[in-house]
Amino acid sequence: MTKWIAPDAVPKLLRPGMTVFVAGAGNEPLALIDALKAEPAASAGVRYVALMVPGINDTDYTALHPETRLTVFFATPALRDGLETGRIDFVPMQYRAIYDYLADGIQIDLALIQVAPPNADGHCSQGLNVDFVPAVLNNAKTVVAEVNKAMPATEGAPAVPLDRIDYAVEADHPLPTFPVGKVTDAARAIGAHVAALVNDGDCIQTGIGAIPNAVLAALGSKNDLGFQSGMIADGVIDLAEAGVLTGKVKTVDPGKIVTGITLGTQKLYDWAGTRPDLLFRPVDYTHDVGVLRQIDNFVSINSALEIDLFGQVNADILGGRQVSGTGGSVDLMRGAALSRGGRSIVALNATAAGGKLSRIVPALAPENAATALRTDIDYVVTEYGAARLRHLPVEARAETLIGIAAPEFRDTLHEQWKLLRKRAGG
Numbered sequence: 001m002t003k004w005i006a007p008d009a010v011p012k013l014l015r016p017g018m019t020v021f022v023a024g025a026g027n028e029p030l031a032l033i034d035a036l037k038a039e040p041a042a043s044a045g046v047r048y049v050a051l052m053v054p055g056i057n058d059t060d061y062t063a064l065h066p067e068t069r070l071t072v073f074f075a076t077p078a079l080r081d082g083l084e085t086g087r088i089d090f091v092p093m094q095y096r097a098i099y100d101y102l103a104d105g106i107q108i109d110l111a112l113i114q115v116a117p118p119n120a121d122g123h124c125s126q127g128l129n130v131d132f133v134p135a136v137l138n139n140a141k142t143v144v145a146e147v148n149k150a151m152p153a154t155e156g157a158p159a160v161p162l163d164r165i166d167y168a169v170e171a172d173h174p175l176p177t178f179p180v181g182k183v184t185d186a187a188r189a190i191g192a193h194v195a196a197l198v199n200d201g202d203c204i205q206t207g208i209g210a211i212p213n214a215v216l217a218a219l220g221s222k223n224d225l226g227f228q229s230g231m232i233a234d235g236v237i238d239l240a241e242a243g244v245l246t247g248k249v250k251t252v253d254p255g256k257i258v259t260g261i262t263l264g265t266q267k268l269y270d271w272a273g274t275r276p277d278l279l280f281r282p283v284d285y286t287h288d289v290g291v292l293r294q295i296d297n298f299v300s301i302n303s304a305l306e307i308d309l310f311g312q313v314n315a316d317i318l319g320g321r322q323v324s325g326t327g328g329s330v331d332l333m334r335g336a337a338l339s340r341g342g343r344s345i346v347a348l349n350a351t352a353a354g355g356k357l358s359r360i361v362p363a364l365a366p367e368n369a370a371t372a373l374r375t376d377i378d379y380v381v382t383e384y385g386a387a388r389l390r391h392l393p394v395e396a397r398a399e400t401l402i403g404i405a406a407p408e409f410r411d412t413l414h415e416q417w418k419l420l421r422k423r424a425g426g
Contacts, residue, residue: 002165007035010112010144010169016045018109021102021136022061024051025261026178026269027129029114029146031171033059040064049108051098051132052076054324056176056263062087073098074325075316083322092316092369095230095328099283103135111140114171115160116153123159127151128175128262128269130158130280131230137164146171152273156256157280178263180234181210183217189383190347191218194301197345197379197386198222201249202297205229205332208263211303211347219244226250228258228295230286230328232278234268240275251296253279260286287328292335298342300332304371305348306359307380309398309417311389313346313372320367333376337390343378350382350406358409360401362416380404395421 010032014020023029036043043064049071050061058078061070070088072079082088093101102108113133115124124147126133137143137160145165149172162168183191191214198204198219203226206212216235219225226247227236239245240257247255256279262272272278285291292298304315305323316324329346336342348359360382364370378390380401387400402413 002162002168004168004170007031007169008038010035010167011039011042013110013142013144013167014042014046018045019047019049019106021108021111021140022048022050023113023129023133024057025053025129025131026056026175026263027114027127027133027151027261028057028176029112030173030176031146031148031169032112032144036061036064043068047071049102049106052079053263056178060088074327075322090322092326094326094331095283096287096289096331099132099135099287102132103139108136108140109142111136111143112146113143114146114148114151115165116151117147117149118162119153122162124162124165125151125153125159126157126280127154128157128272128280129260130282131260132283134158134282135284142166144169148173148175150174152269154273154278154280155276156278158282174266175269177265178208178233180265181208181213183210183214186349186383187211187214188218190349190381191215193381193383193386194345194347195219195222197343197381198225198299199297200224202226202299203228203247203250203295205298205300206233206235207231207302208233209303211349212301215301215347224248226295228253228286228292228298230260230283230332232257232259232262232268232272234264237268237271247277252291252294258286283328287331287335289331289335289338292332293338295342296340298336298339300329300336300344302329302332302344302346303348304346304359306361306364307346307348307377307401308361308363309401309413310363310394311374311377311397311401312364312370313377314364314368315371317368320365326371330372330376333372333378337376337378344376345379345381346372346377347381350384350404351409355406358405358413360405360409360413362413362420
């Protein structure tokens with residue numbers, strides 16, 4: 001039976017040696033976190049496990065107490081100190097694998113989640129963020145739910161029976177928002193190149209940020225697109241309202257927009273709360289290759305920090321420093337590769353640092369690591385064009401990638417590639 005408690009009772013549930021899961025993205029239980037911050041000594045000897053999205057979740061739980069530890073799957077700027085001092089453990093893991101890890105890879109003693117208020121049947125909608133919560137609900141010994149009046153009871157989200165919640169805390173605060181990224185001319189050019197690779201009736205997946213926004217904006221002339229992704233952002237609204245995202249030819253979940261989380265502005269949250277065609281599904285569905293391969297013409301669209309001339313993709317390490325996470329892009333790329341008619345696209349700006357650096361590089365630096373393997377790569381898009389690398393031999397893919405690099409770097413890339421191959425005896 002659920003016990004309703006005040007926020008200040010939450011820290012009293014902690015014990016040294018506990019593993020505590022904290023939901024992230026837009027469903028971060030802020031009232032519960034504030035209660036933990038108010039009693040920092042209660043976190044001594046506790047290990048937190050958190051799904052933290054860069055740009056929206058910024059609590060460093062190790063700052064609560066010197067004996068507190070934190071396990072994360074994404075690095076964020078707020079975690080930099082803890083990562084460098086070793087108080088925070090970063091685990092490189094594909095999104096789908098994180099789900100299984102949370103379900104049975106560790107024992108979760110206490111789970112802190114957020115839900116919408118219960119309906120007449122005593123069920124709480126998971127609202128705008130499902131992703132990993134079902135895995136945790138099946139694993140956690142004790143569940144504490146922040147019941148937020150501001151959380152939309154989305155029709156297409158799984159519900160949590162009130163009797164699965166051990167402790168409930170009433171809350172009424174706005175959900176954290178994520179601003180719409182500014183779309184640059186380069187992003188618009190990238191969006192146009194990506195749109196040229198998308199056909200009527202395709203089922204697309206995108207992320208969040210300036211390039212995904214530009215891609216979505218460029219798809220307005222398409223017909224009957226489907227959508228399945230780990231995340232939806234504001235750009236989906238216009239496509240859905242314009243009748244572009246009908247999903248009527250989808251081979252899985254026809255007529256439905258499928259996502260794991262909604263992350264964007266309040267406008268997006270309000271919109272999502274009124275859409276019966278919006279299905280929220282956990283990561284073991286949105287990122288499962290077995291599901292994705294059944295979706296004909298599934299097109300995954302993701303980004304990266306850099307790509308080398310072998311086709312290796314680095315999306316989470318910059319100068320040897322972890323700046324993000326491996327995330328779900330590889331799950332989605334591999335699902336697209338197995339889909340009948342499927343394609344995967346890695347879209348990125350050709351340069352960084354104000355044009356001083358090329359994002360297409362001869363080889364990944366020793367201090368960096370590959371997020372996606374050269375065997376995963378399919379299409380690569382920059383503002384200078386689109387290149388398909390799948391099935392190309394090594395030399396041809398290098399030449400093809402150089403062709404979509406920024407023009408001022410192409411000669412240098414040619415020279416560096418020749419020197420690299422010479423050293424390797426190629």
